[in-house]
Amino acid sequence: MVGVTQQSQSTRPLADRSPEEIEAFLAEQRAAHADLAARGLTLDLTRGKPSSAQLDLSDRLLALPEGHVDADGVDTRNYGGLHGLRELREIFAELLWIEPEQLVAGGSSSLVMMREVLVDLLLKGGVDSERPWSAEEKVTFICPVPGYDRHFTLLEWLGIETVTVPMLETGPDVDAVAEIAAADPSVKGIWIVPTYANPTGSVVTQEVAERLASMPTAAPDFKIFWDNAYAFHHLTEDEAKSADILSLASAAGHPHRPIMFASTSKITYAGAGVAFVGGSVETVQWYVGHLGQGSIGPDKLNQLRHAQFFGSAQGVRDHMVRHREVIGPKFAEVQRVLEERLGGLGVATWTEPTGGYFVSLDVLDGTASRVIALAKQAGIALTPAGSAFPHSDDPRDRNIRLAPTFPPLEQVTAAMEAVTTCVLLAAAEKLHG
Secondary structure (H helix, E strand, C coil): CCCCCCCCHCCCCCHHHHHHHHHHHHHHHHHHHHHHHHCCCCCCCCCCCHHHHHHCCCHHHHHHCCECCCCCEEEECCCCCCCCCHHHHHHHHHHCCCCCCEEECCCHHHHHHHHHHHHHHHHHHHCCCCCCHHHHHCCCCEEEEECCCCHHHHHHHHHHEEEEEEEEEECCCHHHHHHHHHHHCCCEEEEEECECCCCCCECCCCHHHHHHHHHHCCCCCEEEEEECCCCCCECCCCCCCCCCCCHHHCCCCCCEEEEEEEEECCCCCCCCCCCCEEECCHHHHHHHEEEEEEECCHHHHHHHHHHHHCCHHHHHHHHHHHHHHHHHHHHHHHHHHHHHHHHHCCCCCCCCEECCCCCEEEEEECHHHHHHHHHHCEECCCCCCCCCCCHHHCCCEEEEEECCCCCCCHHHHHHHHHHHHHHHHHHHHHCCC
16 A cells, blocks of 8 residues: 555654665655556546535436526526526525625626626726726736636736735735735736635635725726635535625725625536626626626526525535535545655645635645656646646746545545655655755
């Protein structure tokens, strides 16, 4: 079994060992890796997808909706209703700390809504913009790192420049954010996953959220893209509460600054859920006005089945407890293997998230790419090095995102034992020189 050799070793940091000890350790890890490669493994820790067991939790959706008329008596089979079903917006408005009239329910992808909002800002400008963003000399976004690769890909695709700040346990480094936003009018916004951030699991504190909502910015139409992708995805009974960014911004005199996104993609069916965008009433009117140029309404039947499936905000909370029961043991296994195999050796640090879909692993500087290459040789697919940074450029080449939700538990164990062997081998190679 992979890991037995290492568990019998001293937990004394590798960097404190003699050249002879490191050489012996390197030989052991090369042998362990060769054994891995010979086993013909095919394991995948790349993307944070729900497992089949999680998707099964929502199979009652397949028998819904019962009828086709919503709470307002509207036939959901027909055109119309750009704002989405009121009863579903009411359920998620309660969960997202927002009023129903400040929320739009759309199709299955919040990422599509993010793209739509960015394109609308570029073509038309926002509620509080002096001109379309495309008329500016350049547009820049602040990107907390490590962060969500899909956010960065959108910016790159649209030609929006990026500037990075560290993602801390309390949220983005708010001092750095405030300094950047106040100094440069081309800085138009910031991406934030406020609760159980991808990939660190960080939770934005009330104090950080209040500072973001109230800080002076050189751009009068600065936006906070508040992506609440994991707000309800708790791994413990101690559930983090998302900051009420919209109320904070309104109280600070910047009601149009936050634009919130969320979806049921990791709550019900990843490919057939419902996505949401929210903001000030004026922002919602702005969004729906542009949406109406290319849409005559969302899939209201799917929204109706979701409203009936959940029944209430408490129904969503109860459903997420069942998700926690499925994925909680997988995250616990990741922590167990990391601690048993890497603890005390000084070759890696990692997050211990209380929610979300990822564990962020930092290895020795300059070795993340090597770890991922070694894992590939052993049949373990990991997210490419640098994925959690704009342009896939991790300046220290140390961050690796682990996604344990999709594989069965026994595969999570096997994959993590293999990954830790690769971390040890890469570290030993670097220290051996």
